[in-house]
Amino acid sequence: MSILNILRYPDPRLHKVAVPVTAFDARLEKLVADMAETMYEAPGVGLAASQVDVHEQLLIIDVTETKDALVAYCNPEIIWASDEMQVYDEGCLSVPGVYDGVERHARVKVRAQDVKGAFFEVEADGLLAVCIQHEMDHLKGKVFVEYLSPLKRNRIKTKMLKEERGIEREAMLRAQGRRH
Numbered sequence: 001m002s003i004l005n006i007l008r009y010p011d012p013r014l015h016k017v018a019v020p021v022t023a024f025d026a027r028l029e030k031l032v033a034d035m036a037e038t039m040y041e042a043p044g045v046g047l048a049a050s051q052v053d054v055h056e057q058l059l060i061i062d063v064t065e066t067k068d069a070l071v072a073y074c075n076p077e078i079i080w081a082s083d084e085m086q087v088y089d090e091g092c093l094s095v096p097g098v099y100d101g102v103e104r105h106a107r108v109k110v111r112a113q114d115v116k117g118a119f120f121e122v123e124a125d126g127l128l129a130v131c132i133q134h135e136m137d138h139l140k141g142k143v144f145v146e147y148l149s150p151l152k153r154n155r156i157k158t159k160m161l162k163e164e165r166g167i168e169r170e171a172m173l174r175a176q177g178r179r180h
Helices: 026-041 126-139 150-175
Strands: 046-048 058-061 071-081 085-092 095-105 107-113 119-125
Touching: 026 046, 026 058, 046 126, 058 126, 071 119, 071 126, 085 126, 095 126, 095 150, 107 126, 119 126
Parallel strands: none
Antiparallel strands: 046 058, 058 071, 071 107, 085 095, 107 119
16 A cells, blocks of 8 residues: 545646546455555545546545545446535645535435445435535536635635645755754
């Protein structure tokens, strides 16, 4: 297993729409294992393949405290959503350090395939429902900050770009052996 690079907002690759998973093979199983290691290390509760620059309809979720209930969802689709909406403070591994309220369906029912291609359904509420909808947005090329006002979104974009320049500058100085 290995830690994968998580794309950071506003990277344009985060806006690519994912294609369906068609091969349920060892490559897919390795990708799920690598994504799991990456998500747990980050730490996070969900990760979409799009966030690691693999634009296939795959996401993983583990909302447990014990981090021992990983579920991989291939080609997920919401087949039912409640009329009731709820606002949760969301964060994202692609937008580190940023949290804000997003309104989503309080309950959803999802149909997906596992890594072997078998279909399954999950009814979810609370954090799991939020996480499923958040990660499915990634597969459609949408990042949670797009639900926020243009002003907030621009502030976040500026902050992320500024942090990215700082990271790049730090790496350059380290490479030159002049880290202060």
